[in-house]
Amino acid sequence: MIISNIAAPLLGLVDTAIIGHLPQSIYLSGVALGAMITSFTYLLCMFLRMTTTAEIAHAFGARRSDLAQQTTTHAVVIAAVLGLAIILLRPVILQLAWAVIEPDPELQRYASQYIDIRLWAAPAALINLVVLGILLGRQQAKYAMGLVIFTNAVNVVADIILIIGLDLNVVGAAWASVLAETSTAALGLWLIRDLLPPWRQWHITPAYFKQFGAMNRDVFIRSLLLQFCMAVMTGYAARFGAVTVAANAVLMQFLMLISLGLDGIAYAIEALLGAARGQGSRHKIRLWMRLCALWSLLFACAYSVVFWGFGDGIIRLLTDLPEVIQTAKLYLPWLIIMPLLGHWSYYFDGVYIGLGLTRAMRNTMAISVLGVFVPTWLISQQWLAEEHANHGLWLALSLFLLARGVTQWFYLKRHQRRLST
Incomplete structure (x- = not known):
């Protein structure tokens, strides 16, 4: 599950690492800003992966192949339609991004090139989210891992050819990611071919669409709020200059590395709890929650130790700009x-995903963003001197993550008390 979680982050990580060793920092800043906006757009649709995992895991636990096929059909159709909409809305996405971020003209030019190319692969990128959700929900982590290895092998080879070999810089990084995303979508659909009915039998069931849509809506709002916080870390930092944008982009890759392990554990508990919910087993639900909580804590401690001992070396691996x-x-x-x-x-x-508590997931995220992140961010920018203002962004992000855990724990305790009564 952990290894299969690295597809989307590594596309940006590889691009950042290769571009970061080119002689001008503007290339790194352009790819960082462009990748942030592209990831923001795609990750707003992360609800497709999450809700698909929850529904497929539930069907897997209940041994309902008909329900799994129904979920797959609806999820692929929604992904394809949303992807086409993103392609059509490319000019609007760029206008909104630059209205909010206001980077300098040269940085905006390079980032616009990157975004305009990357978004052509939107249908493939969203279908990849659905495929990943299906594989994880069926607990086929090895297939998901193989798909990830394929994605990043294509991206690395294409990056080397287009960026280093053909000297295409930002444009090369973008086309390499497009090639990786589209080829992965084709392979992914082949891997789940047993859940794809013949084309003439594809249809939308209104009752299920309403239920599935409600789950997607809740997780979409949650993802929108989360990506707003992530976007601030790179977008607002554009006000501090290209070097700070590049530095934050490098450090955000540390956060991506954290996500590789901790989100991998989250993916595992989604699948395990979803299957246990489908089986109606409270004993298994409690067992998986305890074991995954232990692994989450162990990974968190390991990450802190590694970053303390080797953080400087990791930074130098990602860039050699002094x-x-x-x-x-x-x-x-x-x-x-x-x-x-x-x-x-x-x-x-x-x-929360494994138990189907999508509404609570949305509400706790809203409290953490609007009640902790935004006030901390705005107050810190008013009170801190300009040279320390970026510390305020990192303080806001740290308190936001802590607040999410606290609010989710509090709500889950209330939910468990209601179930017991």
Whole structure:
């Protein structure tokens, strides 16, 4: 589950690492900003992966192949339609992004090139989310891992050819990711071919569409709020200059590395709890919750130790630009404590999806963003001197992750008390 979780983050990580070793930091800043906006767009649709995992796992536990096929059909159709809509809305997405971020003209030009190319693969990228959800829901983690290895092998080879070999820089990074996403979608649909009915038998069931749509709506709102916080870390930092944007982009890859492990555990608990829910087994639900909580804590401690001992080396692997390295090292301590503060939020996300508590997931996210992240961000920018303003962004993100874990724990306790009565 952990290894199969690295597809989308590694596309940006590989692009960042290769671009980060080119002689001008503007290339790294352009790819970082472009990848942030592209990821923001795609990750708003992460509800497709989450709800698909929950429904497929429930069908898997209940041994309902008809329900699994119904979920697959609805999810693929929704992914394809949303992907086409994103392609048509490319100019609007760019206009909205630049209205909010307001980068300098050169940075905007490079980032626009990257985004405009990447979004052509939107249908493939969203179908990949559905395929991943199906494989994880059926507990076929090895197939998901194989798909991930294929994705990143294509991306690495294409990056080397297009960026280094053909000297295409930002454009090459974008086309490499497009090639990786589209080829992965084709392979993924082949892997789930047993759940895809003949084309003439594809149809939408209104009652199920309403139920599935309600779950997707709740997780969409949750994803929108989460990606707003992630976007602020790169987008708002554009006000501090290209070097700070690049440094934050490098450090955000640390957060992606955290997600590889902690989200992998969350994916596992989604599948395990979903199957246990389909079987109607409260004993298994309690067992998986305890075991996954232990693994989440162990991984959080391991991440903090690794970042404390090797953080400087990881930064230098991602870039060799001296000014970016020095700036990133100033904010590295935030990444050392962040796994310990935030691992509960990853864990409870998996619990909530597995138990089908999507509305509560949405509400706890709203409280954490609007009640903690936004006030901390705005107040810190008013009170901190300009040279320390970026510390305010990292403080807001750290407290936000902590708040998510606390609010999710509190609600789950209330939910368990209601069930017991």
